[in-house]
Amino acid sequence: MACDLLFRLLLLMVLAATSQGNHLGPTSRLRYSRFLDPSNVIFLRWDFDLEAEMITFELQVRTAGWVGLGVTNGYTFVGADLVVGGVLPDGNVYFSDQHLVDEDTLEEDGSQDAKLLGLTEDDVYTTMLFSRPFRSCDPHDKDITSDTVRVLAAYGLDDMLKLDPERTFVKSIFLLQIVHPDDLDVPEDTIIHDLEITDFLIPEDDTTYACTFLPLPIVSKKHHIYKFEPKLVYHNETMVHHILVYACGNASALPTGISDCYGADPAFSLCSQVIVGWAVGGTSYQFPDDVGVSIGTPLDPQWIRLEIHYSNFHNLPGVHDTSGIRMYYTAHLRKYDMGVLQLGFLTFPIHFIPPGAESFMSYGLCKTEKFEEMNGAPVPDIQVYGYLLHTHLAGRALQAVQYRNGTQLRTICKDDTYDFNLQETRDLPHRVEIKPGDELLIECHYQTLDRDFLTFGGPSTINEMCLVFLFYYPRNNISSCMGYPDIIYVAHELGEEASDSMEGMMAMNNVEWTLENIKKAEKACKEAQQTVLIKTIDEVVENTTGWIPEIIPTPRGPCLESSGGKVEPQDETPAGFRAAPMALLASGNATLRHLPMAALLFGQGAFFWLLATLQAGI
Known part of the structure; x- marks a missing residue:
């Protein structure tokens, strides 16, 4: 028994x-x-x-x-x-x-x-x-x-x-x-407002930048925009590459209709302070509970420029589109008015990337020392809470690095495995403070092994950009702070003659792009003096100059040691790894x-009880 x-x-x-x-x-x-x-x-x-x-x-x-x-x-x-x-x-x-x-x-x-x-x-x-x-x-x-x-x-x-x-x-x-949408407040008095281009015939060109000027909601008192999302019409293929909403200075004389943003009429490129932005692969974005885009006060913009970048790679005819940005706003005010600061390499042809490059780095410098003078009032410390990274098809990685008094302070944000098809606004794990006088450096990493010709900076998807948008509070009047290198110096370092920027840019077409010359060009662009161009919401522009500082790589964190596991050489020191949790x-x-x-202990106890019973029986 x-x-x-x-x-x-x-x-x-x-x-x-x-x-x-x-x-x-x-x-x-x-x-x-x-x-x-x-x-x-x-x-x-x-x-x-x-x-x-x-x-x-x-x-x-x-x-x-x-x-x-x-x-x-x-x-x-x-x-x-x-x-x-x-x-x-x-x-x-x-x-x-x-x-x-x-x-x-x-x-x-x-x-x-x-x-x-x-x-x-x-x-x-x-x-x-x-x-x-x-x-x-x-x-x-x-x-x-x-x-x-x-x-x-x-x-x-x-x-x-x-x-x-x-x-x-x-x-x-x-x-x-970092932040899940379910963790954020949704005001009960939410109002929805769409900013869109209606029934627009997409040209058969590879790239089109369509711009129009639209009023923001008319409200009798201050409100805050707290969320935005793309409003897209889905065709046989995705044609909308990105959508940007720029705030216009209230003294601006704005054109009517829809036209090429960067074409023959320069009026359609007015307004340069981004307030919200979406790019391919992104979804909706809701601001943290203490910040919002202010509308309805005399200091707030009354009009915006809506910019939609279309990529019609298959040159399809007769495609009409009604896309834009849906905004959610409320009278329930947040603590801070937010702004967006655009950083990076100024987007125009002085930005070049050689063909056949396994790796090529570009840099755009921002110096904040003139922010207060250009703002027209003291600039409080900038509190950065989110960011959006942007390059085109050759981009492989980006980072934004902060310096203070000549010393690297931190990497604000980065993506070492950037994907053109996933561009979304992201939250920082901790808010980052930028003080007047700090320098900000944007580094972009490109690869052009599949290209036989130079890639220049420009609006087309086959051109390149190197941009980082920092979402911050409290808002000031600075819209962008971007740099570019002395192209004449770069041309001379590559053995080419150039007396002005246009000749320097054209000289890049004369270079034989060997591996040696690719590295020489990268080094020259980094060592050249940078011109830093700062712009306000009212299109006031000022220049300064600076030099690209060195970037000290952020060390990798400790790895997690598992039982019987192999370790990497750099992890063999006690500081290189940490013990795994018991689980x-x-x-x-x-x-x-x-x-x-409990089950194991119960089974073990029952087993020994039975064994003792059997021995007693014997």
């Missing part, structure tokens, strides 16, 4: 272990979600802990086969990491931290840094829940950073781990979104180690 009881208890423990392996998982809500494929077969939920530097993913796929989720660099699958898992026909779970040796061959990492939290399969979905550190000490694991992350998702129709291009997808996502040291396999501690 006792032997039979012992057998039944052991059987129950084994069954409990298997069941526990199939139905692990916390009940906490994951705040963020996104479909990862065009057919909405792969659905991802995620959330993260900034302090613990841990991220949790739940991948749900319409399949009865294996599923996988990881990170790649966006240009090749080789070297990508991929956490894979599934449920076998007999109900057992498999789970592994792997990487791609080539385009379709997976290999298990020597260090298992992902922790399984749940793996289930039903009649429709296979669902895998797991966590991983932002940065492990395994060189096969890609870091999770505040940059754009190219999320790799894949699945199979059965449990054979083999990548199929038709079931493998990459989507750029800003994973570490990460357990394997992800469905074994007795996944049983709750």
